[in-house]
Amino acid sequence: MATVPRPGSRSTKMLYLKKYFTEGLIQFTILLSLIGVRVDVDTYLSNQLPPLREIILGPSSAYTQTQFHNLRNTLDGYGIHPKSVDLDHFFTTRRLLNQVRQLDRLSVPSTELSAWLVHRDSETVVSASSQSSASIALDNGAGLEDVDDPDATPAMRGGSGAPESTYNLNTADSSLGAVAPEGTQEQGSRDGNDDLTKEDIDLIDILWRQDIDLGAGREVFNYSNRQKESEEEKPSPPESKDTDEEQESWRNGVNLQEAQPVDGETGESIPEQLPGLGSQTSLSLQECLRLLEATFPFGEESEFPAPVVAPEIAASTDEVPSTSQAVPLAPQLPPAEPQLDLEQQWQDIMAIMELQAMEVNNTNSSSVSGTSGTPETNAEGSFGPATRPTPINQDVSLHQASLPSCSQDFPPIFGPQLDSVSVAPRTATPRLSSSNSTNVNSTFGATNLTGIFLPPHINSSSSNNITSTPILPDPFSTLLEESMLDEISLLDLAMEEGFSQAQASQLEDELDSDSGLSLDSSHSPASPSSSETSCSSAASSSSTSATFSEEGAVGYSTDSEVATVETEEGAVGGYQPEYSKLCRMSYQDPSQFHGLPQLDSIGHNHTYNLPLSSEFAEHPELPISSVKKTVRDKSSSKFQPSQELLDKHASRDERRARSMKIPFSNEKIINLPVEEFNELLAKHHLSEGQLALIRDIRRRGKNKMAAQNCRKRKLDTIINLEQGVHDLRRDKARLLKEKMEFIRSIRQMKQKMQSLYQEVFTQLRDEEGRPYPPSEYSLQYSADGSVLIMPRSVTAEQSRKPEKKQKDKKK
DNA sequence: CAAACTTGTCATTCA
DNA sequence: AGTGAATGACAAGTT
Numbered sequence: 001m002a003t004v005p006r007p008g009s010r011s012t013k014m015l016y017l018k019k020y021f022t023e024g025l026i027q028f029t030i031l032l033s034l035i036g037v038r039v040d041v042d043t044y045l046s047n048q049l050p051p052l053r054e055i056i057l058g059p060s061s062a063y064t065q066t067q068f069h070n071l072r073n074t075l076d077g078y079g080i081h082p083k084s085v086d087l088d089h090f091f092t093t094r095r096l097l098n099q100v101r102q103l104d105r106l107s108v109p110s111t112e113l114s115a116w117l118v119h120r121d122s123e124t125v126v127s128a129s130s131q132s133s134a135s136i137a138l139d140n141g142a143g144l145e146d147v148d149d150p151d152a153t154p155a156m157r158g159g160s161g162a163p164e165s166t167y168n169l170n171t172a173d174s175s176l177g178a179v180a181p182e183g184t185q186e187q188g189s190r191d192g193n194d195d196l197t198k199e200d201i202d203l204i205d206i207l208w209r210q211d212i213d214l215g216a217g218r219e220v221f222n223y224s225n226r227q228k229e230s231e232e233e234k235p236s237p238p239e240s241k242d243t244d245e246e247q248e249s250w251r252n253g254v255n256l257q258e259a260q261p262v263d264g265e266t267g268e269s270i271p272e273q274l275p276g277l278g279s280q281t282s283l284s285l286q287e288c289l290r291l292l293e294a295t296f297p298f299g300e301e302s303e304f305p306a307p308v309v310a311p312e313i314a315a316s317t318d319e320v321p322s323t324s325q326a327v328p329l330a331p332q333l334p335p336a337e338p339q340l341d342l343e344q345q346w347q348d349i350m351a352i353m354e355l356q357a358m359e360v361n362n363t364n365s366s367s368v369s370g371t372s373g374t375p376e377t378n379a380e381g382s383f384g385p386a387t388r389p390t391p392i393n394q395d396v397s398l399h400q401a402s403l404p405s406c407s408q409d410f411p412p413i414f415g416p417q418l419d420s421v422s423v424a425p426r427t428a429t430p431r432l433s434s435s436n437s438t439n440v441n442s443t444f445g446a447t448n449l450t451g452i453f454l455p456p457h458i459n460s461s462s463s464n465n466i467t468s469t470p471i472l473p474d475p476f477s478t479l480l481e482e483s484m485l486d487e488i489s490l491l492d493l494a495m496e497e498g499f500s501q502a503q504a505s506q507l508e509d510e511l512d513s514d515s516g517l518s519l520d521s522s523h524s525p526a527s528p529s530s531s532e533t534s535c536s537s538a539a540s541s542s543s544t545s546a547t548f549s550e551e552g553a554v555g556y557s558t559d560s561e562v563a564t565v566e567t568e569e570g571a572v573g574g575y576q577p578e579y580s581k582l583c584r585m586s587y588q589d590p591s592q593f594h595g596l597p598q599l600d601s602i603g604h605n606h607t608y609n610l611p612l613s614s615e616f617a618e619h620p621e622l623p624i625s626s627v628k629k630t631v632r633d634k635s636s637s638k639f640q641p642s643q644e645l646l647d648k649h650a651s652r653d654e655r656r657a658r659s660m661k662i663p664f665s666n667e668k669i670i671n672l673p674v675e676e677f678n679e680l681l682a683k684h685h686l687s688e689g690q691l692a693l694i695r696d697i698r699r700r701g702k703n704k705m706a707a708q709n710c711r712k713r714k715l716d717t718i719i720n721l722e723q724g725v726h727d728l729r730r731d732k733a734r735l736l737k738e739k740m741e742f743i744r745s746i747r748q749m750k751q752k753m754q755s756l757y758q759e760v761f762t763q764l765r766d767e768e769g770r771p772y773p774p775s776e777y778s779l780q781y782s783a784d785g786s787v788l789i790m791p792r793s794v795t796a797e798q799s800r801k802p803e804k805k806q807k808d809k810k811k
Numbered sequence: 812c813a814a815a816c817t818t819g820t821c822a823t824t825c826a
Numbered sequence: 827a828g829t830g831a832a833t834g835a836c837a838a839g840t841t
Contacts, residue, residue, distance in 0.1 A: 704819060706831055
């Protein structure tokens with residue numbers, strides 16, 4: 001923030017900044033969309049279970065989703081940096097954008113449009129009042145899924161008419177555009193993410209908060225209110241200063257939304273932030289509508305409503321101030337579910353995503369390739385753009401979080417099962433609105449959903465053999481109850497918790513911690529290690545505690561340099577601190593370390609323990625930091641002018657020793673072993689003052705080295721800890737992924753079991769040839785591997801007394 | 812000019 | 827008891 005030029009008052013500056021930044025984002029997003037970068041809102045949102053989507057994207061997932069991509073895309077592709085916002089550049093971008101649009105409108109992917117539609121949504125609300133189609137779409141609650149819907153398309157097109165702005169983005173274009181492969185989008189986001197540093201995130205966060213301060217209330221988010229406002233405001237173009245501010249504020253909201261997933265700084269739990277985001281979003285939407293309307297006259301209103309949720313869900317949404325209908329999805333989760341679980345879930349998801357990102361990063365470019373979502377990576381990337389190994393991190397992680405991760409991990413779990421099972425009829429669209437409906441639970445297929453997304457108790461209950469549904473008692477649970485059901489239940493429980501809505505907090509937490517650690521780790525490890533390795537042979541970032549112990553050895557090791565010193569100084573203990581070596585090396589061949597940022601930073605002094613007095617007394621011409629010494633000399637005028645040159649390079653103790661006419665060098669005083677030191681003192685007839693000074697010099701000198709070692713040790717410890725955290729995170733992500741896979745496979749097995757069970761059951765006939773009603777009988781595995789058909793009453797009995805297994809009935 | 816960092820020093824503790 | 831190392835705290839200098 002400090003680097004950002006701010007004309008006028010702080011708030012004004014911020015507004016400018018926001019304005020440019022957000023505008024740039026919008027422009028770039030559009031541009032990216034035109035180019036073909038896919039903002040695949042449809043796929044993710046429509047296919048994903050509402051809760052998950054909600055969790056990942058937040059209450060206003062529809063908006064947020066788009067926002068994220070927009071931000072990333074914008075930053076990625078064109079590097080509009082919040083800090084270096086250039087007005088000319090901005091307008092240039094606009095022109096370019098126009099040109100691009102003109103070149104190929106048809107190429108605009110529908111998905112992309114959806115992203116814009118999200119913004120448009122608010123716009124739609126504003127302008128939609130005049131456009132019936134848009135309003136209808138909203139009312140109908142057409143989900144994002146509807147974007148592709150042929151019916152929806154016309155509505156979208158309808159809005160394309162507004163030629164107000166130079167940016168004439170046709171809705172039709174978006175709808176007609178082919179969806180670019182995910183890889184494209186990822187690539188694009190990846191490219192641009194480099195610019196999103198921690199500072200950027202911080203900036204975004206600040207802007208967001210500022211918006212809140214500016215007065216963006218939750219009420220803004222109320223859809224109806226928003227719409228009204230938008231309608232009212234619509235007549236007045238965003239030209240007025242007030243409007244600009246508002247736009248800025250909404251932009252902030254956008255920024256915030258986009259950045260939020262990445263931002264770990266706040267440390268707030270996502271659930272908490274969500275409301276804030278929502279409020280922010282609402283404001284931003286309002287502004288966005290105006291801005292978009294002015295700039296992009298396309299009319300895809302229909303898409304915005306995408307998140308339409310079932311009424312009951314919406315009702316539950318009230319809690320979430322945020323707003324959009326999308327929010328309602330969250331309610332699906334049982335209210336009783338503790339916040340901690342949500343956080344945990346978020347963490348798990350994030351970890352998985354990170355893992356995927358890491359894995360995909362190298363191998364699969366088409367899927368979330370850039371996702372090196374590792375927390376650390378993110379942090380590194382965000383904080384240390386220059387040194388960060390994987391620039392994409394933030395984008396990637398975010399990207400995954402919002403989309404790929406979901407599609408990859410979850411669809412496999414749910415999609416197949418749902419299809420195969422009775423749930424199959426449910427398509428993505430219905431699922432969105434009714435995912436929490438009872439139907440799902442009733443059927444076995446529901447198990448899948450329930451297992452993962454529904455509260456644990458559902459599954460656990462199933463283990464008890466007593467099924468709530470009379471029609472189709474859960475035979476499967478009965479079968480499995482003794483063997484694996486418990487495990488599954490546990491897993492499910494864990495999974496459910498892991499996937500429940502509130503992972504936002506976890507996400508933030510993870511990001512935050514990541515940012516903190518990874519940030520440092522990314523830089524510190526690299527830089528320190530480089531400097532150390534090259535110069536002082538100190539422990540590198542990767543060095544372990546063992547390295548520390550080695551330091552001492554290094555310090556005392558007799559290098560050629562040390563030997564030189566010894567020859568010069570006489571018989572010295574050979575104690576040469578590593579830092580002194582470092583300094584000397586740098587002096588000898590400064591170019592050697594040129595380009596090592598770390599060394600550059602070390603620039604000042606860094607002679608550490610180097611016996612300057614002796615060294616420089618003999619080689620006064622050495623280019624030591626004369627400036628620094630000069631400063632010191634100014635303060636101390638007790639030395640002879642003739643000695644100034646020497647004093648310039650001498651430490652205080654050196655000067656003191658000289659002033660006291662100590663007959664030997666400070667280096668000897670400090671580094672000689674006690675015995676030799678005492679001998680040295682004995683050889684010379686020294687006054688009390690001289691002896692006291694010598695002892696102080698020795699004490700201080702040793703303490704100085706000790707302090708240096710201590711600090712170095714501390715630093716190394718921190719680095720090692722960071723590395724450990726990184727490793728642990730990676731392991732965690734890997735384990736979580738494995739867990740997911742296991743759960744998935746278990747569910748598939750369940751699925752198969754269920755189908756087999758049903759198949760067998762349907763073919764069973766009693767002595768009279770009558771089928772056994774599934775509601776009254778269940779199949780049970782006996783200890784010897786045989787399968788028994790038992791009355792459910794008996795099964796329930798067994799469940800209560802798992803110890804006693806009855807092997808009766810018919811076989 | 813202030814904040815952040817670096818470095819040296821002192822005081823203290825421990826081995 | 828003396829010595830050295832380790833370390834927290836502080837101050838001064840640098841960036």
